[in-house]
Amino acid sequence: MTETRTVVVERDIAHPPEKLWRALTQPHLIEEWLMKNDFKLAVGHRFNLRGDWGGVLDCEVLEVEPNETLSYSWNFKHDDPAYNLESVVTFTLTATPTGTHLRMEQSGFRPDQKQAFGGAHAGWNQFFAKLDEILARED
Amino acid sequence: MTETRTVVVERDIAHPPEKLWRALTQPHLIEEWLMKNDFKLAVGHRFNLRGDWGGVLDCEVLEVEPNETLSYSWNFKHDDPAYNLESVVTFTLTATPTGTHLRMEQSGFRPDQKQAFGGAHAGWNQFFAKLDEILARED
Numbered sequence: 517m518t519e520t521r522t523v524v525v526e527r528d529i530a531h532p533p534e535k536l537w538r539a540l541t542q543p544h545l546i547e548e549w550l551m552k553n554d555f556k557l558a559v560g561h562r563f564n565l566r567g568d569w570g571g572v573l574d575c576e577v578l579e580v581e582p583n584e585t586l587s588y589s590w591n592f593k594h595d596d597p598a599y600n601l602e603s604v605v606t607f608t609l610t611a612t613p614t615g616t617h618l619r620m621e622q623s624g625f626r627p628d629q630k631q632a633f634g635g636a637h638a639g640w641n642q643f644f645a646k647l648d649e650i651l652a653r654e655d
Numbered sequence: 656m657t658e659t660r661t662v663v664v665e666r667d668i669a670h671p672p673e674k675l676w677r678a679l680t681q682p683h684l685i686e687e688w689l690m691k692n693d694f695k696l697a698v699g700h701r702f703n704l705r706g707d708w709g710g711v712l713d714c715e716v717l718e719v720e721p722n723e724t725l726s727y728s729w730n731f732k733h734d735d736p737a738y739n740l741e742s743v744v745t746f747t748l749t750a751t752p753t754g755t756h757l758r759m760e761q762s763g764f765r766p767d768q769k770q771a772f773g774g775a776h777a778g779w780n781q782f783f784a785k786l787d788e789i790l791a792r793e794d
Contacts, residue, residue: 551708552774564738568778569690570731570771571710572738592709594732599703599711632709635691639707 521633522623525640530615531651533583539647540586540607549647565590584609590622601625601632620644660772661762664779669754670790672722678790679725679746688785704729723748729761740764740771759783 529536539545541557551565551573559580565573571592579587587606594600603624610617620640625633668675678684680696690704690712698719704712710731718726726745733739742763749756759779764772 552770564735565708566738566770566774567706567708567710568774568781569704569706569710569712570729570738570740570742570775570778571706571708571712572731572733572735573708573710590709592711593734594711596703596711599705599709601709603709631691631705635705635707636709639709642707 519627520623521625521627521629522621523625523633523636523640525620525637525644527618527644527648528612528615529618529648529651533609533611533616535651536609536616536618537583537586539651545650548650550643563588578604579606597626598629599632601629618644658766659762660764660766660768661760662764662772662775662779664759664776664783666757666783666787667751667754668757668787668790672748672750672755674790675748675755675757676722676725678786684789687789689782702727717743718745736765737768738771740768757783 539549541555543553543555546553546555551567553565554563556563557577557580559577561577563575565575574591574593576589578589579585585606585608587604590603590605592599592601601624603622606621608619622636622640625636678688680694682692682694685692685694690706692704693702695702696716696719698716700716702714704714713730713732715728717728718724724745724747726743729742729744731738731740740763742761745760747758761775761779764775
């Protein structure tokens with residue numbers, strides 16, 4: 517049994533779940549807040565997330581419940597085990613009186629991957645700051 | 656012989672070469688405008704640039720002429736040849752009456768790597784926007 521760690525980032529968002537769902541699942545919107553991609557909303561679809569500086573993540577859609585749950589793998593292959601990452605990202609949306617509670621879990625960090633774990637926390641905070649911007653703009 | 660393409664981004668910067676050189680070569684400053692890193696200013700030093708989302712570049716310092724030229728490899732290994740990148744980044748600093756002319760060349764993109772090539776152009780523009788911010792702050 518391998519112990520793993522999970523990054524959890526939560527946000528209360530002033531928009532309904534349906535609107536947030538579009539930002540999480542439409543490729544041109546995903547590109548604006550996360551990365552360039554060939555995402556499709558279909559379980560089993562394999563896709564890449566591509567950073568502007570040449571880095572690439574290997575992903576596969578694992579779970580889709582419209583307006584509620586989206587989960588995909590988020591893998592990065594590297595010879596150095598400190599950087600080699602096999603993780604799963606799960607977004608859970610819950611309607612609230614003022615909009616949506618968004619919970620993001622990224623699981624699969626090994627205990628020795630402290631840098632990657634800390635980096636992911638910082639990264640999601642930045643991604644969600646951009647997500648907020650495009651949600652506000654789309655009103 | 657393999658034809659390759661080069662991304663060139665140039666900026667006129669309102670600070671002297673010595674100050675720009677520090678931002679290009681001190682790890683805590685590199686982290687602020689580019690990525691987390693274990694850079695050292697020594698030809699032959701191998702280091703990584705690490706994105707917050709788990710991606711990692713493999714680099715090696717190739718050329719150092721203080722306040723004038725810095726060059727390092729910028730490699731990304733991936734099974735898909737569209738993403739596998741072996742490139743070299745070279746910064747050239749030239750003193751001007753108002754500060755420094757910075758020229759960045761990233762060479763090594765194959766003709767079939769159009770996405771990576773376009774992405775690199777966008778990426779450097781973003782990196783240099785952050786570089787401008789930290790140079791202004793350090794006054």
